[in-house]
Amino acid sequence: MAQRIDVKDLNIYYGDFKAVADVGMAIEPRSVTAFIGPSGCGKSTFLRTLNRMHEVIPGAHVEGTVAVDGVDLYGADVDPVAVRRQVGMVFQRPNPFPTMSIEENVLAGVRLNNKRISKSDAADLVEVSLRSANLWTEVKDRLNRPGSGLSGGQQQRLCIARAIAVKPQVLLMDEPCSALDPISTLAIEDLISELKSAYTIVIVTHNMQQAARVSDRTAFFNLAGVGQPGRLVEIDDTGTIFSSPREQATEDYISGRFG
Amino acid sequence: MTSTQSPPDAAPVGPPPLAPPARRRGRPGRVRVRDRGMSRAFRWLATGAGALILVVLAAVAVFLVVKAWPAITEPTDQLVAEVPWLHGASSLLSFVGPLIFGTVLAAALALLIATPIALGIALFISHYAPRRLAAGLGYVVDLLAAIPSVVYGLWGGLVLAPFVQPVWSWLGETLGWIPFFSGDVSPTARVLLTVGLVLAVMILPIITAVSREVFLQTPRLHEEAALALGATRWEMIRTAVLPFARSGIISAAMLGLGRALGETMAVLMILSPGFLYSFKLLVAGQQQTIAANIAAQFAEASPMSVSALIATGLALFVITLFVNMTARWIVSRRKDFSGAN
Numbered sequence: 001m002a003q004r005i006d007v008k009d010l011n012i013y014y015g016d017f018k019a020v021a022d023v024g025m026a027i028e029p030r031s032v033t034a035f036i037g038p039s040g041c042g043k044s045t046f047l048r049t050l051n052r053m054h055e056v057i058p059g060a061h062v063e064g065t066v067a068v069d070g071v072d073l074y075g076a077d078v079d080p081v082a083v084r085r086q087v088g089m090v091f092q093r094p095n096p097f098p099t100m101s102i103e104e105n106v107l108a109g110v111r112l113n114n115k116r117i118s119k120s121d122a123a124d125l126v127e128v129s130l131r132s133a134n135l136w137t138e139v140k141d142r143l144n145r146p147g148s149g150l151s152g153g154q155q156q157r158l159c160i161a162r163a164i165a166v167k168p169q170v171l172l173m174d175e176p177c178s179a180l181d182p183i184s185t186l187a188i189e190d191l192i193s194e195l196k197s198a199y200t201i202v203i204v205t206h207n208m209q210q211a212a213r214v215s216d217r218t219a220f221f222n223l224a225g226v227g228q229p230g231r232l233v234e235i236d237d238t239g240t241i242f243s244s245p246r247e248q249a250t251e252d253y254i255s256g257r258f259g
Numbered sequence: 260m261t262s263t264q265s266p267p268d269a270a271p272v273g274p275p276p277l278a279p280p281a282r283r284r285g286r287p288g289r290v291r292v293r294d295r296g297m298s299r300a301f302r303w304l305a306t307g308a309g310a311l312i313l314v315v316l317a318a319v320a321v322f323l324v325v326k327a328w329p330a331i332t333e334p335t336d337q338l339v340a341e342v343p344w345l346h347g348a349s350s351l352l353s354f355v356g357p358l359i360f361g362t363v364l365a366a367a368l369a370l371l372i373a374t375p376i377a378l379g380i381a382l383f384i385s386h387y388a389p390r391r392l393a394a395g396l397g398y399v400v401d402l403l404a405a406i407p408s409v410v411y412g413l414w415g416g417l418v419l420a421p422f423v424q425p426v427w428s429w430l431g432e433t434l435g436w437i438p439f440f441s442g443d444v445s446p447t448a449r450v451l452l453t454v455g456l457v458l459a460v461m462i463l464p465i466i467t468a469v470s471r472e473v474f475l476q477t478p479r480l481h482e483e484a485a486l487a488l489g490a491t492r493w494e495m496i497r498t499a500v501l502p503f504a505r506s507g508i509i510s511a512a513m514l515g516l517g518r519a520l521g522e523t524m525a526v527l528m529i530l531s532p533g534f535l536y537s538f539k540l541l542v543a544g545q546q547q548t549i550a551a552n553i554a555a556q557f558a559e560a561s562p563m564s565v566s567a568l569i570a571t572g573l574a575l576f577v578i579t580l581f582v583n584m585t586a587r588w589i590v591s592r593r594k595d596f597s598g599a600n
Contacts, residue, residue: 053487081491084487085488088487089487091480091487095478097498097499163488166488
């Protein structure tokens with residue numbers, strides 16, 4: 001299921017403003033890749049180009065190629081809706097649909113993709129998805145209750161269950177733990193480690209310990225100044241980035257000298 | 260919100276960040292007392308405004324009951340003798356009945372026509388139109404609300420009625436087997452369906468404006484959640500926007516219904532009235548609404564006639580109250596899922 005992503009010469013714009021310049025990287029399948037860097041350096045913006053969510057904002061557009069398994073996501077005949085069905089996303093703040101029950105939330109994506117699903121298949125899928133998100137035992141007795149009644153950490157795991165219920169190739173996570181307490185954060189991090197055996201995972205994080213804990217490879221983004229586009233400084237194995245990075249800027253950032 | 264809290268930034272503007280605590284320590288009571296005075300005043304102001312609504316509502320209800328009482332308690336035969344426009348009805352109730360029926364039917368028609376169109380316009384403005392067009396269109400829709408109902412009445416009677424008459428004839432010929440369209444189609448089209456159409460235009464702006472605001476309130480987060488799952492724009496609207504806006508849509512429709520129930524001039528100027536329990540929408544002289552009837556009869560009414568008219572007004576008041584309470588109940592039924600928690 002997991003697939004490789006190749007990014008080449010990617011420039012990302014908000015209207016006329018160039019937000020991220022000249023990104024090129026390869027993201028390996030069945031691994032966790034973390035993006036770190038100071039606020040405003042474009043790591044979230046870049047993440048959102050990997051499932052074409054960037055262009056949802058009026059005026060936003062990109063140049064360059066993002067190829068998932070060799071197919072350019074920005075090709076002329078590629079439907080962004082189809083892309084998003086292959087590349088799932090988990091957001092910074094938990095966002096289960098408040099008008100839906102826990103069960104309906106898990107099935108929301110499936111109902112969009114394939115409206116005919118038998119009752120028993122649906123029940124199985126709900127259980128499998130919630131189990132893979134480590135949430136099943138906590139919610140199995142209240143699947144019909146609203147998803148918004150759960151705690152923040154549970155809501156975020158519900159969002160992960162919702163994202164993996166459609167069986168995407170890639171899972172993008174935009175600071176998934178920044179709104180959560182340490183215990184919920186740990187639960188999500190354990191979950192990420194489990195999920196990487198099946199998915200290609202890309203995670204944006206402000207927490208460098210988290211990047212060090214969960215990721216196999218780490219990419220460091222930086223920007224020269226306000227109004228300048230963000231750039232990819234380097235990407236390497238996480239161990240290398242945190243022990244002996246090639247660039248001085250990376251070392252400064254990691255050792256807390258700026259950012 | 261309680262009066263015991265005194266937010267630190269309520270201290271006078273100007274002193275550097277460290278100054279307020281020092282100052283408060285120096286003169287303990289002062290800042291808090293002044294704060295409490297202001298928040299107490301505000302609390303009374305807010306409570307008073309809230310109570311005023313209840314007082315006005317109660318005053319209207321009392322007025323209606325007191326003024327309608329003579330007609331309600333008057334023996335039927337005397338009432339019929341004194342009030343010429345009862346058309347030989349056997350009691351006040353049997354006279355009010357068809358009026359209530361006509362009022363509700365006209366308003367329901369208007370709501371049925373206006374709601375889907377209004378929701379369509381609101382969705383177009385909030386989620387489909389380019390930003391500049393959306394602003395202009397919203398303004399135009401609001402402008403519709405500013406047109407006086409007399410003008411709508413004139414337009415409905417002089418322009419719309421002749422214009423839709425052929426359509427109504429066609430409806431009567433081809434769909435005459437449906438009870439709503441049966442009977443002899445009026446050659447002037449001064450019938451309830453025309454009224455419903457005009458009322459629909461009149462309540463369109465309020466439903467559109469309210470639901471547009473509600474659609475715009477949909478959290479970006481939920482819209483993106485739907486899009487990221489691979490929803491098309493319509494699917495995003497169906498999964499994130501419409502369920503979120505549900506209670507707002509119902510409120511909007513109820514506001515529109517309220518206006519349609521009470522609308523007077525437009526109905527008076529268009530409809531050829533009748534006092535029957537009739538579902539025939541294309542036949543003249545079948546129905547009448549309460550408000551239009553009051554306006555039509557009020558000018559030359561004797562005291563007992565006025566009392567009878569006010570009794571019909573009381574009926575309208577009760578209907579409106581009932582409609583609003585039903586709407587509240589519908590909204591509250593799925594409160595847990597409203598997203599407000």
